[in-house]
Amino acid sequence: MLLLALLAAPGAAQGVKYLYGSPDLSATISGTNQFAPGAETQLGVIISNSGLNTHKMVGSTIVTPDDQPNTAKLVTVTLKSSDAPFTVKTDPQFVRDIAGGGAANAVFNVKVADSAEPGTYTLPLEVTYTYLQDAEDYGDVLRYNYQKKTLTLPLTVQVTPDLQVEVLDIRSESLNVGTEGYVYMTLKNVGHDTASKAIAMVTRSGASPLIPTDGNAYIGTFEPGETVDVKFKVSVANTAEPQSYPLDVAVTYEDYEGKTVTSRPTTIGLPVGGKIAFEVVSPPSTLYLGQKSILEVVYKNSGAATVYNAQARISAVDPFTSNDDTAFLGDLAPGETATARFEVNVDGAGTAKEYGIDSEIRYRDNLDNSKISDTMKVRVALEQRQGTLFTNPVFLIAVLAVIIGAGYYIFVYRKKQR
Structure with a gap:
């Protein structure tokens, strides 16, 4: 019997129980963490769990728990802006359970303030989860003791310098329905980037009847806070009415990294006079x-x-x-x-x-x-003119003949008198 017991022991079912361990969560940004002022984009976040189970107990009388202590369960993430010039437009998200060595993704819609200063900012990511603290064995019964935990993980983002166009003054000349006219503007760089090889341009805004025919004006170097005067030629469709219509204004330039970029367009309204008729x-x-x-x-x-x-x-x-x-x-x-x-x-x-x-x-x-x-x-x-003596051709010819004859008679008579 002892020999049989020894032979059977290696094949008996073995239970596993982890004595110590807990989740260890961290977060990183998926993709770029650089954003321009005024940008509205999706911010991808990866939540990783590097938690380990350090002590393991194995035995035939041990019942294996359903969960491991290093698993983060029911994970919910909330992105906050704190003092950063960001607006988060996405509500808290439930991701999923994250086992040790695993990861989960979350995506948040964010808007960078138009007036954001260039620099580095921190966005707090609040993570709430539950984990198995321990499991009490009562023979055929296991009692799970779970703990809920909330921690804040920092996400580093950068706001890059850019050029922003503000239209300080606008004036049009000879802008009428069905004609072509000039548009004069005073532009100001209210951003934080010094633009090189800057070119101001106007473009059609949607289905607006204002269509640029000479829509580019070279500026050159455009410093922050600097103003420039530009002129464009714009035509107005024959189908337009005498009212104001939109026109988009932007600047194409080389930024601080030497890349050619285009500023966010600014939409202005231009009054159009009535048609020439x-x-x-x-x-x-x-x-x-x-x-x-x-x-x-x-x-x-x-x-x-x-x-x-x-x-x-x-x-x-x-x-x-x-x-x-x-x-x-x-x-x-x-x-x-x-x-x-x-x-x-x-x-x-x-x-x-x-x-x-x-x-x-x-x-x-x-x-x-x-x-x-x-x-x-x-x-x-x-x-139909009614006929009269004075309009009758025969009568007029006769009168003309009489006048000519009388003139001839007078001429001959006076000649004889001499």
């Missing part, structure tokens, strides 16, 4: 079938900007013909009028009624761009 303000003209006449048309600048070297033109179609279909109007300020005169032939076979002759105005805007107005209608009423 014209209208015919003269009443309908009356012309007569079968005659050549002078058609007088009064045009008015009903838009919001002055036009230069304006020329009116009509498109004569049947029953009208014209060899003089263009008239010079000159410069017209908003609200001003000018009269154009066109020589028009009217076909005698036409119909006596009111017609609409197409007309348009070619002009130059304040930036000397050539533009053409929308088409307008010139109203003309055609009538």
Whole structure:
């Protein structure tokens, strides 16, 4: 029996119990720990457990506990900003149990303050967990004694110097719907980085009708606190309305590390004036079938900007013909009028009624761009002139012959008298 017991002992089930051990947690940042002022990003954190079990007891009568004392259970992490210029936008997170030698990940959304000073800061990571302090063996029963613990782990982050653009003053010139104008700005570097080879630029903001046509201005070295004046050329879509629209302003430069970067865009609002427009303000003209006449048309600048070297033109179609279909109007300020005169032939076979002759105005805007107005209608009423002796061609020829004959008679008579 003793021999059998000795032979059977090595094959008996062995229980394991760890007498001493506890979790040992640390935290590191996953990825970069450098952030620019105003940045909104995700901060990845790795929580590692390097805790060890230092004493182990093995025996056939020992019941193995479900948990080991170096396992951190029910781990919850909370990122705080303390005095750092960071705003944490993520609530406390439950990660998972972290066994000894294991790790878990957490991600937090953070926002760096726009006014953050460059430097090194510490973000406290508060970790709360539970661990097995000991297990009491009562034969067939194990009693677990757990302890809850909270500790704060430091995370080191850096705020890098950058360039931030503030628009101190803005002024536009000749910025009207459907035209092109200038935008003048005074920019200030309110950041902490000295920009090299700086280039100010304006870009379209979303679906804004403001579209830069010359959107870059070279600055050069742009020191913190320095101001510069820049000028851009911007066009306005024909579909725009007279109101303010957004435009984005940024600066591309070489930073303190020699890397080419672009500052965060600043959105400004630019007022846009009304569209340049014209209208015919003269009443309908009356012309007569079968005659050549002078058609007088009064045009008015009903838009919001002055036009230069304006020329009116009509498109004569049947029953009208014209060899003089263009008239010079000159410069017209908003609200001003000018009269154009066109020589028009009217076909005698036409119909006596009111017609609409197409007309348009070619002009130059304040930036000397050539533009053409929308088409307008010139109203003309055609009538049949009633015949009279003074309009009858036969009568006019007879009168002319009498005048010529009388003149000849007088000339001969006076010659004889001499």
